[in-house]
Amino acid sequence: MSVFVLDKRKKPLMPCSEKRARRMLERGRARVHRLVPFTIRLVDRTQAESVVQPVVVKLDPGATTTGMALARVEEGNAEPTHHVLHLAELPHRGRAIRAAMRQRAAFRRRRRGKNLRYRPARFDNRRKPKGWLAPSLRHRVETVVSWVARYRRFVPVSQVAMERVRFDTHALAAPEVAAKGGIAYQQGTLAGFEIREYLLEKWERSCAYCDARDVPLQIEHIIARSRGGSDRVSNLTLACEPCNRRKDAQAVETFLAHDPKRLARIQANLQKPLDGAAAMNATRWALWRMLCATGLPVECATGGRTKWNRSRLDIPKTHALDAACVGVVGRVANWQRPTLAIRCTGRGAYSRTRLTAHGFPRGHLTRQKRHYGFQTGDLVRAVVAEGVHAGTWIGRVAVRATGSFNIRIGTQTRQGICWRNCIVLQHGDGYAYETSSQR
Ligand SMILES: [Zn+2]
Known part of the structure; x- marks a missing residue:
């Protein structure tokens, strides 16, 4: 690393x-x-006094995990080479946030009901400003932006590259895609990957004829090429291998004669126009806007290009390596390095009352968060001379007012380690870290 x-x-x-x-x-x-x-x-x-080279922060924003990579840019004659410096993955807490907010709403509802028997409904008096994102989604955007700001403190970042859309509509509309003898999308070209991403999005990642998901999907011509069907995206769909083989060169009307409903649905979907906005979700859009506000130049790339780069350069699929493959890049070097796993932990809850599952108070947290110079989330080293915990332990601490701390090392927890045995290695910053090669 x-x-x-x-x-x-x-x-x-x-x-x-x-x-x-x-x-x-x-x-x-x-x-x-x-x-x-x-x-x-x-x-x-x-x-x-030092030489500083251009460094790019590369982002692959995902629904559950965002991949991040730092790379040194080496401009060549053609496309630049990116030397990977750092790989990281940031899983998002969307579900946890949603659950916590629902629980809070339920507790509030109960408390209101307790003191106020009847109040007219006023559920539709809230107006959301334009660009409003649900808290679980806002968290996604804000943690990524905050990490870009952090990286700027550690590395001389000169630009940002992010995957903003799944596919490039211009690549699809380009007439040469259809003109290239009809094999353009099969031979691992960039246009081919853009078309695939587009079709996956349009046909909801499933076989058009049997709705199979999570199977290899093939590009399928509605009007077979042997019958003069074109290679334009308006003639393409996705089918699993058995369906593709069964349909062969039949007309779709004959093949789906037994299922007129499905036939109508497919034909309606074929007519749907190319819509770039459909491929860009609100979170990515918001992330892009917030990154632009940092003043750094932001390169917007497509998911099709990321996949094309990754398959062309023969790089395995992980979130962090996907990020390393984002954007216009000729070669990705030094990608064989450990990935830093970053976990959002926050800095503790605002509420000082712990509740049972039914919302009744169970206990109270202390007013201050710091005990004996330690705070929950600090990285500590504990050297224990004797007893069941004898040894040296390095991990994330959870403090208690009694001075008997818990230390989390990887996935296991050591409970009841005295604060006298601990020293702080790094103060908590709202994140927990794990590397594939723990130092
Ligand atoms: Zn099928």
Whole structure:
């Protein structure tokens, strides 16, 4: 994993290798600034004295997880080479937020009902401003924007690239796609990947003839090519392999003679015009706008291009590597590196009352969050000399007023470790981290 490097005024420099960082620390030229993501600070260098190359933050916003990658851009004659510096994945808490808000609403409803027997309904007196996002979606946008801001503190970021739409409508409408002898979309071309993404979106990722999902889907000509059917997207759908083989060159009317409802649905769907807005959901749009507001140049890419890059460069599919493949890129280098798993933990609840599942108070949290110099979420090292917990433990702490703490190491928790055995390695910042190679 690359090590982030800051100058003596805490301005970002180019990241370096672990080996180089170790050597600089040994020689006393650097101090450890932060443990995760590992960052060092040079004691004798300023940003003005150093060479800073262009670095791009690449984002693949997903429904459950957003992949993030940092890459050094090497401009070549043709398309740039991206040298991956850092990979990270940020799962979103959308479901948890939704559940918490529903529970809060239910508790409030109960409390109102308790003191006020009747009140006229006023459920439709709220007006949502334009661009309003549900809290669970806003969280998605805001955590990603906040991570871009963080990366700007560690690395000299010069641009952002994000996947904003699933496919490029211009690529589909281009006449040469249809003109290229009809095989343009089959031979792993960019236009082919854009068409595939478009069809997946339009036909809801299922077979048009049997609704099969999660099976390999093939591009299928409604009017077979042998009968003079064109390769335009208005003649294409998706079918699973058995259906595709069974239909063969039959006319769709004959093939679906037994199922007129489905036939009508398919024909109606074929008439639907290309709609770029359908491929762009509100969250990605909001994310794009907020990233533009940071003042960095934002490159907008398509999902089709990401997939094309990934298959062309033979890179496996993960959220972080998808992010590394976003945008116009000739080659992606150094992608074989561990991924930092970032988990949103927050900084504790505002409410100081713990409730049972039915909304009755169960206990109260202390008024202050800090105990013996520790706060829940801090990364601590506990050295325990004897007893059941004998050993050295490094992990995320959960504090108690009694001074008997819990330490979470990976997935397991050590309960009841005395605060006297602990020291803080890094204060909590609202996130928990895990690397595939834990240092
Ligand atoms: Zn099928």
